Amino acid sequence: MPNDEDRTTEDGAPTAAQESLRRSAAFLIDEALGFVFPAALRAAAETGVADALADGPATAAELAAATGTDARNLYRVLRLLATRDVVAEDEHGRFTLTETGQALRSDVPYSARSAVRMLTDRTFWLPAERMVHCLTEGTTAFDAVFGKPFFDHFAGDAETAAVFHVGMAAMSDPENAAIAAACELPDSGTVVDVGGGHGGLLLEVLRRNPGLEGVLYDRAHVLAGNRLDGDKEITGRWTTAEGDFFSAVPTGDVLLLKRITHDWDDDECVTLLGHCRRALRPGGRLLVLDAVVPRDNAPHQAKSLDLMMMISLTGRERTEADFAELFDRAGLRLSRILSTPTVLSVVEAVPV
Template sequence: MGDRGSAGERGAHGGDGGGAALIDAALGFVFPAALRAAALARVADHLADGPRAPAELAAATDTDPAALTRVLRLLATRGLFGEDEQGRFRLEAAGQALRSDVPGSVRDGVLMITDRTFWLPAGRMDHCLSTGGSVFEEIFTRPFFDHFAQDAKTAAVFHDGMAAMSGVENGPIAGSYDFPKTGTVVDVGGGQGGFLAAILRAGPGLSGVLYDRAHVVAGHRLADDAALAGRWSTAEGDFFTDVPKGDVVVLKRILHDWQDEQCVRLLRACRRALAPGGRILVVDAVIAPDNRPHQAKDLDLLMMASLVGRERTHEDFRAVLAEAGLRLTRVVPTPTVLSIVEAQAVDDA
C-alpha cells in the first residue's frame, strides 16, 4: 500500500495538512481486528508465565507462527505485548486484562464488542445516514434482541461480554450512590446480576430482585456469593409491561438500547413499581455538550448501527423522564464512563 512511514512523517510535519492522520484513522479498524484475533486465540493466557518464542506460542495457541508474529507486532505498538531481542513475545501490564483467568478480565467484553453483531452493522453506517435507522435487521433478518433469542451461541457472547464489561465498573458505580440503608432494589434487565450483587455487598441491609427475560435470568451468578444468601430473588417477565415492586428501581445500560417511545413505556412500568418516595436510577453514559472525546459518543454510533436506541444528553434524559411522569432530580458522576441519572415520580416531588 505504499510507504506509510513517509506519509506519517509528512503528516507529523504538516506537509500534507491532515491527510496522513486521516489515513491512519481509516486504518484504525485493523487494531480491534487484531485484538479480537489475539483474544480468540487466548494468547494472553499463554503468556501469563513469561515470554515465549513465536513458534512455541503458535503451537500452544494452534495458530500460524508468522501470522501470529504479525498480529502481536501490531498489538505491541499499543503496549499490550512486548518483543525482546530474541524475538520472544511477552504480556505487558496493559494487556493483563486480556487474560481470561484474572479478576477484572475484559476478554469477553472485547469479544462482544468485536463480534459480527456489532462489527458488520458498523461497517454499514452509511445506511444509517441514509435511512436514519439501524441496519442490523437487513443483515441478520431480525431485530437485535430477537436475533439473540434465536441464537444461543451469540446470546452467550453478548451476556458474557456485558458481564465482563460490568465487572470492572459495578463496584465503583454502586459506591458512588447513597443507597437507602434498608429496602428492596429491583435491577431491571439486570443480566447475570453483577450490578445487583455489588449494590447488595455495599448495603448489607438491602434485599434485591434480579429481573430479566427467562433465558437471561437462568444464567445469573448471584448464588456464587455466599455473603448474599437469603437477600436476593429472581423474577422473569417483560419490562415494558410490568416490573416487580421496589424502593429503588435500577436500569443499568438499558435505556440506551431503545427509542424514546419505548423508554417511556419502560419508565412508566418502573414508576408503577415504585414504593412511595422511591427512586429510579438510570445508569447510562451521559453525552457532554462539547466536543471532548468520550466513550458515550462511540457507544452512540454502535447503538445507531445495531440497535434502535442512542446515548443521551442531560436534557434528553430530562425529557424522556418527564414524558413518563418522572422528575430528574440529579445526575451523579461515577469513576466510570457511566453516570447515575436519579429520578422520582412527579407525585412525590
C-alpha cells in the same frame, strides 16, 4: 485561476496550505486503517495468546505452538498489538504481556476477553460497515444485514446470545463495585435490578448494603445464568423475577436500570420508565446507570457507543437534557446526576 493549494513556492517546495492538506490526508488514511487493530485484538482474544503469556515472555514460535496458530502471522498480529502497549517485544524477539494487556487473560479478575469478543463479534462488525445506511435511511443497519431486529436475532441464536450476555457481564464487572459505591441507597428496603442480566451489579449493591434486599428481574433464559446463587454474603436477601420490562416491573424502593435505556428509542424508553415510576414505592427513586454524553469535542466512550447503538439498535446515548426530557414524558423528574470512576453516571429520577 489556480487555488492556493495548487501552487508551490518559488523553489518548488510545498506551500503551507499544501503541507496542511498533506498532514490531513496522512491523518485520515491512518485513521481509516484503525479497524485493523480491533481485528487483531479479537484474533488474540480468540486464540488465547494472553493466557499463553501468563507464565512469562515467549517468542512467536513458542506462542504459536501453544495456541495452534501460524508463527509468522501470529508475530505480525503481536507486532501491531505492541504499538498500543498490549504486549511488548524485546530485543530477542520475545513478547511479554504488559500491565495494559493483562485483562486479555481469561483467568484474571475483571477479564476483558469476553467483552472484546462480544464487541468485535460479527453482530456489531457487519452492521458497522453499513453505517451509511443509517444516514441515508434514518434506521438501524442491523435489520438490513441480519433480516430481523437485534434482540430477535439473539432470541433465535443461542450461541450468539451467549457471546452477548457473557460479554456484557465481562464489560460490566469492572464497573459494578465503583457504581455500587456511587449509588446513595437507603439503609433498608428493596432494590430491583431491572434487566439486570446475570446480577453482577445487584451482587455488589447487596454486599455493600447489608440492610437491603434485592430482586433480579430479566428474561428466564438470562436469569438461568445468574451469579447470585451460592454467594454466602447475600444468602436469603435476594430473589429473581421473570418478565418483560415493557409489560411490567416489580415493586421496589430503588429501581436500577444499568445500560438499558441506551438500547431503546425515546418512545420505548418512556414506556419502560412509566412502568418503573408505577413500580416505585412512596419515596422511592429510579437510578438510570448509563453514560451521559458531554457537550464538547473531547473524546468520550459514549460517543463511540452511541454509533454502536445507531447501527445495531433503535436507541442512543443521551445528554443530560435528553434524560430530563425522557423523565418528564414518563412522569418523573431528573433530581441529580452523580459521576462515577467509570464511563457511566448515576442519573437519578423521582416521581413528579
